[in-house]
Amino acid sequence: MEQVEVVVVGAGPVGLALGVALTQQGHQVVVLDRLAAGANTSRAAVVHARTLEMLADLGISERLVELGIKAKSFSVRSGRRELMPVEFGDLPTPYPFTLMVPQDVTERVLLERLTELGGEVRRPYVVTGVVQDADGATVTLADGQTIRASYVVAADGMHSVVRDQAGLGFEGEDLELSFALADVKAEGLPLEEVVLFFSKEGILVSAPLPDGTIRLVAQIDPAPEQPDVAFAQRLVDTRGPGRGEVVVREVVWGSRFRIHERVAPRYRAGRILLAGDAAHTHSPAGGQGMNLGLRDAVALAGALSTALRKGDEGPLDEYAVRAVEEARRVVALAHRLTVIGTAKPALRSIRNVALRVLALNPRIRRGLALQLAGLR
Structure with a gap:
């Protein structure tokens, strides 16, 4: 049985960012994905300033900026008439803009960085089960292989198998x-x-x-x-x-x-943790979804590194609490924007x-x- 420190299930932007952050800090990480190749459609297309700030230490942000459009404003209009301008150019950040860059490009940049650091994504590997004990968790794959890890992170999307097996729930409603x-x-x-x-x-x-x-x-x-x-x-x-x-x-x-508005009430069950769409999903209004997930990944990587190096799981519990709170704030913001935009x-x-x-x-x-x- 293979033994690693962390298994990340899901190689979307969140799983890749987590893999980059942990590998950069010297940890043994296996990133698994059920697809034979990464998705080549654009889907999410916005990376916001705070996300770029958090990705900068991973060697990601400048590469993304080179490949995207720096949109320094957002405008709400009725025909040609402007109702509300929203300016990003004077925000207190090194990235005073909204970066327009397709998700497939973001994933490609993250994968290139992971490869540079010596990491990889294993495809196609379908996770069928996760069993944990006091010392770690064992991941079972569809082909019968097993991988033993100190921690397992579910970054496998809204229909997360790992989240459901861990009994972490996914509360909310569909609009x-x-x-x-x-x-x-x-x-x-x-x-x-x-x-x-x-x-x-x-x-x-x-x-x-x-x-x-x-x-x-x-x-x-x-x-x-x-x-x-x-x-x-x-x-x-x-x-x-x-x-x-x-x-x-x-x-x-x-x-x-x-639109599905859901948040897992808990992001941690022992050795299993959640990040990205496995933990939250909401309206695309405001372009918040992938950004929230990428911020999950960077924050969780720091907490996992502390737990692995020092045996201190306090930061993992703090992540689980703070990430849920932030997700609920973002879901509420996206909901308000959706309600305004789709008024009767x-x-x-x-x-x-x-x-x-x-x-x-x-x-x-x-x-x-x-x-x-x-x-x-």
Whole structure:
């Protein structure tokens, strides 16, 4: 039986970041993933300032910045009229912007860094069971192999097998909202700014990506499984800056999704710990999901290192408490933003007026910028 210090289940951005952080600190880590290859779709596309600050010590942040778009502002608009500008350029951080970079690029950078440090991801390895005792945990794989570790981290997503076997729970609800996502080649939308358009027909998010595509996200029911050019064109005509202002040339990739708001009430059960989507999932409003998970990874790596080197598990318990508290704050923020964005038609004009009034107060605008950046 193979013996290591930590087994990380899941090689998404959270599992990779945890692997990097632990390997950099000299620990024996095995990162397992059930997929034969990493995902090549963009999914999450935002890395905020606080996350970049935490990734800097891992040798990750500058590489990501080179590959992304520095969006220094976020704008809420109704057609061409701006309701609320949110500026990141003067925030107290070395990274005064929202970095637009696709998740597959983030994963590639993390994997390259892990490889540089001598680590690897083992694929495809399906975890079927985890049994723990006072001294560690034994991970069983579908092919019958077993790996013994001092600690096991579940970074295997919303449907985590490890979390469920550990009995850690996953509390919350599913929202009755359907969303469409389409990465498009288009003319007429901002290429260096994220814009949230409010309209009578509903919301539309426009977010630039570094390959020249623009991510469109819209709440619509039913959302098509594979958005096409005609669908994307209707979205920008009816919800964007104005009919005829934008021309969609191509849909590069698209999908649909629903919102799940859930947080595990406990992040630790003995030798098993949670991080990322295995611990929390919520609305993509504000681009918080992957950021919260990456911050989990860096914080947990420090706590695990202390436990492994000194036998002091106090930081693990502190992580479990603080991470749950932060997750609940982020879920609440994303929920509020979702409620505002998906207001019922009768309330939309009132919402827009309220936002214009609130935008007159610079403290409110700055407070929102700090919250989105993860600095408050």
